[in-house]
Amino acid sequence: MVPGSSRSTKGDARRSTSLALLLAGTALFAPSSLRAQTATAPTTSYGVTTTPATVPATTPAIADPQTTGAVSGDDLPPAQNEDFLRLNQREPTIDGLRLRTDTEGYRTTPGVRIGTFTLRPSVSETINHEWRNDGDTKTNRGYLETGIRGTLTSDWSRHQLTVTGEGILQNNISGEGEEEPRADVDAELRLDLWDETIARLRAGYSFYREDADDPNAISNAKTQSAVNTYRLGAAIERDFGLIRGSVGIDFDRQTYGDVELENGTTLSEKDRNRNTGNLIARVGYELSPALIPFLEASVGKSLYDLREDTSGFERSYQTYAGRGGIEVDLGEKLYGELGLGYETYRFDDDRLEDVSGLSVDGRLNWSPQRGTDVLFAVLTDLDPSTTAGVSGSIDYTLTNIITHQMRSDLVARLSNTLIIRKYPSDSRSSDETTWRTGAGLTWDMNRYLALTGDVSYERTTPDVGDPTDITRVGVGLVLRR
Numbered sequence: 001m002v003p004g005s006s007r008s009t010k011g012d013a014r015r016s017t018s019l020a021l022l023l024a025g026t027a028l029f030a031p032s033s034l035r036a037q038t039a040t041a042p043t044t045s046y047g048v049t050t051t052p053a054t055v056p057a058t059t060p061a062i063a064d065p066q067t068t069g070a071v072s073g074d075d076l077p078p079a080q081n082e083d084f085l086r087l088n089q090r091e092p093t094i095d096g097l098r099l100r101t102d103t104e105g106y107r108t109t110p111g112v113r114i115g116t117f118t119l120r121p122s123v124s125e126t127i128n129h130e131w132r133n134d135g136d137t138k139t140n141r142g143y144l145e146t147g148i149r150g151t152l153t154s155d156w157s158r159h160q161l162t163v164t165g166e167g168i169l170q171n172n173i174s175g176e177g178e179e180e181p182r183a184d185v186d187a188e189l190r191l192d193l194w195d196e197t198i199a200r201l202r203a204g205y206s207f208y209r210e211d212a213d214d215p216n217a218i219s220n221a222k223t224q225s226a227v228n229t230y231r232l233g234a235a236i237e238r239d240f241g242l243i244r245g246s247v248g249i250d251f252d253r254q255t256y257g258d259v260e261l262e263n264g265t266t267l268s269e270k271d272r273n274r275n276t277g278n279l280i281a282r283v284g285y286e287l288s289p290a291l292i293p294f295l296e297a298s299v300g301k302s303l304y305d306l307r308e309d310t311s312g313f314e315r316s317y318q319t320y321a322g323r324g325g326i327e328v329d330l331g332e333k334l335y336g337e338l339g340l341g342y343e344t345y346r347f348d349d350d351r352l353e354d355v356s357g358l359s360v361d362g363r364l365n366w367s368p369q370r371g372t373d374v375l376f377a378v379l380t381d382l383d384p385s386t387t388a389g390v391s392g393s394i395d396y397t398l399t400n401i402i403t404h405q406m407r408s409d410l411v412a413r414l415s416n417t418l419i420i421r422k423y424p425s426d427s428r429s430s431d432e433t434t435w436r437t438g439a440g441l442t443w444d445m446n447r448y449l450a451l452t453g454d455v456s457y458e459r460t461t462p463d464v465g466d467p468t469d470i471t472r473v474g475v476g477l478v479l480r481r
Contacts, residue, residue, distance in 0.1 A: 110481075111481065112481055114152075116154055116155050116156060117152055117153065117154055117155065117161075118152070118153050118155060119150060119151070119152050119481075120150060120151045120152075120153075120480070120481065121148070121149070121150040121480065121481055122147075122148075122149045122150065122478055122479065122480035122481070123146075123147070123148055123149075123478070123479045123480075124145075124146070124147040124148075124149075124452070124476055124477065124478040124479070125144070125145075125146055125147075125476050125477055126144070126145045126147075126452065126454075126474045126475060126476025126477075127142070127143075127144055127145075127474060127475060127476065128142070128143055128144075128145055128472055128473065128474035129141070129142045129143075129472070129473055129474070130142075130143070130175075130177060130470065130471070130472045131469075131470070131471045131472075132177065132468070132469070132470050133468065133469040133470075134466065134468050135465075135466030135467075135468075136466075139175065139176050139177055140175045140176075140177070141172050141174060141175035141176055141177035142172070142173050142174040142175055143170050143171060143172045143173060143177075143179065144170070144171045144173060145168060145169070145170050145171075145474070145476070146168070146169045146170075146171075147166070147167065147168050147169075148165075148166070148167045149165065149166045149167075150164070150165050150166075151163070151164050151165075152164075158192050159189070159190060159191050159192055160189075160190045161187070161188070161189050161190075162187070162188050162190075163185070163186070163187040164185070164186050164187075165183075165184065165185040165186075166183065166184050166185075167182075167183040167184075168180075168181060168182045168183070169181050178209070178212060178222075178223060178224065179209075180208070180209055180211075181207070181208075181209060182206075182207060182208040182209070183205070183206065183207040183208075184204070184205070184206045184207075185204060185205045185206075186202070186203075186204040186231075187202065187203050187204065188200060188201070188202045189201045189202075195238075196238060196239040197236065197237070197238045198236070198237045198238075199234070199235070199236045199237075200233075200234065200235045200236075200237070200248075201233070201234050202231065202232065202233035202234070202235075203231065203232055203233075204229075204230075204231035205228070205229065205230055205231070206227075206228070206229040206231075207226065207227070207228050207229075208226075208227055209223075209224055209225070209226050209227070210224040210225045210226075210227055210256075211224070212224060213434075213460050213468050215383070215385065215387075215393070215421070215429060215432070216272075216383075216385065216386045216387075218259045218261070218267060220261055220262050220263075221259045221260065221261055221262070221267075222260045222261060222262045223259065223260040224259060225256045225257050225258070225259050225269045225272075226256070226257035227254065227255075227256055227257075228254070228255045228257075229252060229253070229254050230252065230253045231250070231251070231252050232250070232251045232252075233248060233249065233250040233251065234248060234249055235247065235248025235249075235280075236248070242285060242286040243283065243284070243285055243286075244283070244284040244285075244286065244292065244294075245281075245282065245283045245284075246281070246282045246283075247279075247280070247281045247282070248279075248280050249277065249278065249279050249280070250277065250278045250280070251275070251276070251277050252275070252276045252277075253273075253274075253275050253276075254272075254273065254274055254276075255270075255273045256269035256270065256272040256273060257269065270305065270306070271304070271305075271306045271308075271309040271310050272304075272309070272384075272386065273304065273305040273306075274302050274303060274304045274305065274315075274316075274384075275302070275303050275305075276300060276301070276302040276303075277300055277301055277302075278298055278299070278300035278319070279298065279299055279300065280296065280297075280298040281296070281297055281298075282294055282295070282296040282297075283295055284327065289329065290328065290329050290330050291326060291327070291328060292326065292327040292329075293324070293325070293326045293327075294324065294325055294326070294327060294337075294339075295322075295323075295324050296322070296323050296324070296325070296339060296341075297321070297322045297323075298319075298320075298321045298322075299318075299319070299320055299321075300318070300319040300320075301316075301317075301318050301319075302316055302317050302318075302319070302384075303316050304316050309386070311388035311389075312388075313349050313351065313352060313388065313389070314347070314348040314349040314352075315347060315348075315349065315352070315384060316347070316348045317345050317346055317347045317348065317384075318345070318346050319343065319344070319345050319346075319382070320343070320344050320346075321341060321342070321343040321344075321359055322341050322342060323339040323340055323341025323342070323359055323361070324339065324340065324341060325337055325338050325339030325340060325341075325361075325362065326338060328364070332367060333366070333367050333368075334364070334365070334366050334367070335364075335365055336362065336363045336364035336365050336376075337362055337363065337364075338360075338361075338362030338364065338378075339359075339360070339361050339362055340358075340359070340360055341358075341359045342356070342357070342358060342359055343356065343357065343358075343359040343380065343382075343394075344356035344357075345382050345391070345392070347391055351389065352389070352390075352391040353391050353424045354391070354424075355382060355391050355392055355393070355394055355424060357380075357394045357422065358380075359380045360378050360380055360396065361378060361379055361380055362376075362377070362378050363375070363376070363377045363378075364376045364377075371404060371405035371406075372402070372403070372404045372405070373402070373403045373404075374400070374401070374402050374403075375399070375400065375401040375402075376399070376400055377397075377398070377399040377400075378396070378397065378398050378399070379396075379397045379399075380394065380395070380396055380397075381394075381395050381397070382394060382395070383395050383421065385423075385429065387429055390423070390429050391424065392423075393421045393422055393423045393429070393431075394421075394422050395419060395420070395421050395422075396419070396420045396422070397417065397418070397419050398417070398418045398419075398420075399415070399416070399417050400415065400416045400417075401413065401414070401415045401416075402414045402415075409443060409444040409445075410441065410442070410443050410444070411441070411442045411444075412439070412440070412441055413438075413439065413440045413441075413442070414438075414439050415436075415437065415438045415439075416435075416436070416437045416438075417434075417435070417436040417437075418433070418434070418435050418436075419433070419434040419435075420433055421433070421434075430462050430463035430464040430465070431462070431463045432460060432461060432462035432463065433460070433461050434458065434459070434460045434461075435458070435459050436456065436457070436458045437456065437457055437458075438454060438455065438456030438457070439454070439455055439456075440452060440453060440454035440455070441453050442478075448479060448480055448481060449477065449478070449479055449480075450477070450478040450480070451475075451476075451477060451478075452474075452475065452476050452477070452478055453474070453475045454472075454473070454474050454475075455471075455472070455473045455474075456471070456472045456473075457469075457470070457471050457472075458470040458471075
């Protein structure tokens with residue numbers, strides 16, 4: 001035996017063991033793009049999230065909504081790199097933007113972890129003043145507004161449940177004017193089924209008080225009707241190669257509360273309560289991942305609780321609509337869809353004229369530069385009338401919202417809304433136009449507390465009658481988690 005050979009053999013064994021551990025550790029902590037060759041990555045197109053069988057060896061670039069370029073998946077922190085490979089993304093920031101990797105001090109709220117869910121609540125308190133001119137009548141009021149908002153999102157490997165909610169309470173502290181509370185809650189359960197098939201189940205509730213400027217409002221009312229809307233929906237979506245198809249059904253119920261008159265009595269509005277159902281089918285063809293033209297058709301029925309209203313008219317109706325359009329998905333810089341078609345409403349009562357017209361619906365999101373987001377939206381809807389002999393109006397709502405991040409802790413907003421209400425040509429009601437514009441600032445004092453300021457102006461101009469002008473200013477605090 002050669003002296004020292006035993007120690008040499010033991011040293012070789014230890015070096016071999018260390019080398020094996022080093023190789024195993026390298027494989028364990030290698031970038032996911034090298035070790036997850038068969039991991040699934042979500043791809044969203046035509047509103048459907050599909051899962052390809054494999055992911056390329058090099059993780060594709062992820063478009064940052066706040067930049068004009070792209071960020072490589074391997075350049076992301078480990079947590080975000082893992083998120084890219086998840087079927088369900090982690091809960092986003094409170095303003096809906098993805099987490100950024102820069103070091104500019106951008107702050108995000110972590111949310112509250114509840115089991116496999118993340119809750120992101122916020123509470124706001126603002127003091128406001130409103131000036132209102134109705135023709136020659138001028139009123140003003142000061143009021144406190146308390147808002148509660150929140151999102152609850154699941155963090156499951158498959159399927160996803162998202163719940164969003166908002167509630168607003170107003171309390172007058174000076175002057176005269178009607179308080180305008182409102183609430184809105186929506187939930188959607190997405191079920192990832194089989195073979196690129198997705199099912200969606202939806203439920204929601206909304207509450208608001210009818211505006212005194214609404215054509216169906218009661219003129220001598222102290223408090224207008226409270227409107228409750230209950231929503232249910234289900235849809236199934238499937239990809240057939242380059243063809244995308246979906247079919248869904250929606251059900252709404254609207255109820256109207258009593259109106260309190262100035263003389264202390266109440267007026268029932270139960271003859272306006274109704275149930276509405278719609279069946280919608282859609283098919284699209286993928287010219288490219290960025291462009292998908294589509295065709296959509298819908299048929300619906302609205303049934304009132306009472307066969308006749310207080311004027312003796314049967315206001316139940318059928319609705320038919322067809323439209324064509326295109327979906328655009330150029331990443332976070334430009335995405336959305338726009339559809340154009342024709343819609344008609346046919347009433348059961350022959351004395352009520354059918355309401356028909358051009359249907360334009362769509363929503364486009366554009367980010368022209370870092371920190372700037374622009375939203376364009378248009379919606380077409382029917383507003384049934386309560387006036388004897390008048391069927392209703394087709395309302396076109398155009399919305400534009402611009403959000404600009406002036407600094408990492410300062411965000412500016414500018415919004416404009418135009419509502420065009422069109423009645424049938426021989427209707428006894430006059431067309432009207434409503435324009436709203438507003439601006440605001442939000443300063444993030446820290447991650448959890450923000451200071452807000454807003455100013456807005458609204459003008460309603462009927463073809464016949466005096467216009468209405470409303471100006472509001474407010475300042476407040478937002479506490480969020």
